[in-house]
Amino acid sequence: MLDLSCRDWVERQRAGLSLVPDLVLPNSVEGDRAVGIFNKLRLFDVPGTPTMAEAAGDWFRRIVWALFASLDPVTKARLIRELFLLVPKKNNKTTGGALLMLTALLMNERPRAPFLLTGPVHKTADDAFAAAEGAITLDNVLHKKLHVRDHLKTIIHRETGAKLEIMTFDPDIVTGKKVVGALIDEEHILGKMPRAKKAMVQLRGGMMPFPEAFLAIITTQSDEAPAGVFKEDLTKAREIRDGKRSGQMLPVLYEFPGDMQRSEEKLWRDPANWPMVTPNLGRSIALDTLVQAFNDEEANGEAALRTWASQHLNVEIGLALMTDRWAGADFWEAAGEPGLTLEALLERSEVCVVGIDGGGLDDLLGLCVMGRERGTRRWLTWHHAWAHKIVLERRKEIAPRLLDFEAAGELSLVEKPGMDVKEVADVVCQVRDAGLLPEKHGIGVDGAGIGDIVDELTAPERGFAVGADGQIVAISQGWRLNGAIKTTERKLAGGDMVHGSLLLMNFCVGNAKIEDKGNAVSITKQVSGKAKIDPLMATFDAAYLMALNPAAMVIGEDYELTTT
Template sequence: MLDLSCPDWFEKIKAGRSPLPDNLPLDVEEANAAIAVFEKLRLPDVPGKPLLRDAAGQWAKDFVGVIFGLVEMSEDREVVINRKVRRYFQLVPKKNSKTTNSAAIMLTALLRNRRPNASFLLVGPTQATAGLAYDQAEGMINSDPWLKKRFHTRDHIKTIQDRKTGATLEIKSFDNKVMTGQKPVGVLIDELHELGKIHYAQKVLAQIDGGILANPEGFVIIITTQSDEPPAGAFATELEHARSVRDGEHVGGETLPMLYEFPMSLQADEQKPWENPKVWPYVLPNLGRSITIERLLPKFKEAKAKGIETFSIWASQHLNVQIGIAINGTSWRGAQHWDGSVDTDLKDLDVLLSRSEVAVIGIDGGGLDDLLAVAVIGRCKFTRKWLLWTHAWCQRDVLELRKDIAPKLIDIEGCGELTFCDDTTTDIMGLADVCQRVNESGLLPQEAGIGVDPQGVAAIIDELSVRGMDKPQVVAVSQGFRLSPAVWGVERKVKDRTFIHGGQKLMTFCVGNAKAAQRGNAVVIEKQVSGKAKIDALIATLCGAMLMSRNPEASGTSVYESRGILMV
């Protein structure tokens, strides 16, 4: 079992070294042979068509070395009998020769391949991206007389065939049929962040992973820029996994990460130190070759002048700064401190109830194309800190109505924090079940224990009443500017860590979408991203905070005390 972690990754980046683990068990002969092939390829769209030996940075050569060197060879060195690492994930900003290197890596794979009639794939998110990758690969072949004899290029189907081995490299755009009839030796996926917006992308990635298992030398490479929206879907899943491997949180996997980004603590710093051009070289491995600071500066200033949405996109694409909590210039101030106030045990509602002396509930919901969210806030019986747990429901057809956020909703549902409803009452019943559970714990106040939007769904009030929860236990909490005390209070408590939450993806999503807008002397929480994102769980939390700020008392003895299972 290989340890693929690289805990000193940022120190390596700052020193100009590749953020890869030390002492990887490379087959040095194979690694060097692949690098030699890569270096002999030429840049077809640069004056003089220089060799990659001179044009590529050491970081690119290091990446080639680990891709082709982490193998076990037969005694005669004619066959790869096993791969020590089968997946590679590289995060690199735009203008760092990403697509060019992708084409060169796959040509190197063709030239180092020993398997007759092997199949290789290079997959781009769109036809335009796939076309650019093919043009680069074909240009490298046409720049070398020997390669022109070795390979047959078929422009109309974007396929390159090795005349010696019969192996082929197909360059395709991404769709759910990309793996039909394929058992490839190697697959390279370009710009995964674009695929994160496609709801079936994770299923196709699973098919790709399964397809390469037929070949002992099979590999999958992902090379991508950061997303120009909050990470979602397959991209969010793969990026989080790569980070967990790099940081030593996940041991024994088969993914080797090479991530050029700032630490999340630096990205989330409200002073935004990453805006200083002096630190940009840390995340620009091809600096001085395909990109320079001088060329970036004018667009940086222009994007910043145009506003937060334009600037966020620029920073995500050119500095790999993650949109969401890390970068939202008009975001709610509490978002800047959100990640520093986590206790993952609070993902379990029972844990929250067992620690609390009293608990209140906030509810926010809209129409059938919206989320219905509940927030339970408990007050710790020992520290008096506020403890948060949330859940949400949405009708399943929201996945079709709001395709732009469907991958993110699927992610959250996979964590058990969101329920998709196949009928119009599932959400009401689920919400009422949570309220009843808290009420039966004895922690819910007799007065002002459940706060709902006065413009909310009448069916909620009806169902709560049927279950014995009615006025004065259920009260209206006005939204808009009237939530200002909760907005200010919670952001302060998050910063001083007297408001603790479970780090749920649902809340991270909603908090990252929230914008704080000034309305006279009040502040209003609005949607950050063009009105299409969701903030329902945050609004439910603020409704609950309005009730908890009244310093309530529980209605009775907690069931957790009576059962003798109190947790501290």
């Protein structure tokens, strides 16, 4: 299989070089021919209607060349079956994609071959069609060779009968389609659609009968944490680029290295670094325009700036920040310790408490195990959540994210009510059996809707007790949780609280909205709306108990903590 990795991508970006690796492909003649056609196409909405030879950068021409040069002249099989191009807005993304598909239509030799270009919203599809139609109108040869059906947004090759359909993405239409070539614009939006993954699987399957078929994905970064099919394709592209896996996808990702995005200096904010991720700079976009837009959004606050940066600099958003966000959200990401497992937490802790928060069938059941680290006395936290599968239907807008959390092992989907409660109780027993749970007030639960949890924990085989002398205590919510909320904020800001950098918790923390209650603040599910915050509320329940400075159960006069 062709090696499509580009391990030196950072050095290439800094030097302004193509991110298409140096490939030996079987059909350079076909690649040159494709570039020749692409170069002659004109931009209808730019003064002087320049050709792509004048308006496009070599970075995009190299992509065109590689895609078509990979077509084996003997077997007629394309060695590069997919393209994943991650590039910020205003870098000739939609126009370049439309003219790439027009080039494919002109290069095609298969009679009546179907091609598809789809965008997530009407405007994207309209812009793509306008770019293709405009290029045809400005070229007398193309005007005679291609028949444009405006009302259907379809372009038909008069000689081969091949057609290019341009439409808004619809899972019902895309599912079952058989195409020789397809382009998906702005896939990051599809990642939020619950049925998009299935539609993409079907689309890829529909290409299998055609050895020359290709799928091009051209997208910006998501304005929220990547999710669904977009997250899957983005991960695949990164792994192929970095040489961690093989595949027939050509990865071209204009993004900052992880250390530049996560550094305390926030190096991505420096305009001197922006040419790394804006390959069409000086053509379709100017640096001073970007700087002005950056300054405008920075004045609107961190949330607005992050959203702008995701679209114009491909900065990946890990945690959404709203104007009415919880103050601890600003420090959450920096407090992460990736890979912090429950077993590691138990090993490092001198005492642990547990917070539990749950609701109805369309809510999450959130669990937080919080340990006080030996020596440092930092608070270590481990989280998990459970959900009934019915939530995927009742909360379709977040279903792709929940499935991502399940795939990451951070959330468990259960078939029947009660399965989740038993698994929560199993974890609580694991903490107790490690000798780390306080004799009293070690399990904090939401005071409402806790009947099933209490019933399971107080069952004879579990052996926990409720009440003043018991280990299970109801934690009052609303403004009464103000102390725990403020304490958690201070611990995070001071570096005295650590978590496992879960995508689940980034989601929950980003969803939390505050409501002022006199001198107190309140975070409730009602204020946060349909978005889920249950595991975060479980964290506050645990913080309430940990703030009481508990001690682990004493086994004899001198006891030793052990873990299972």
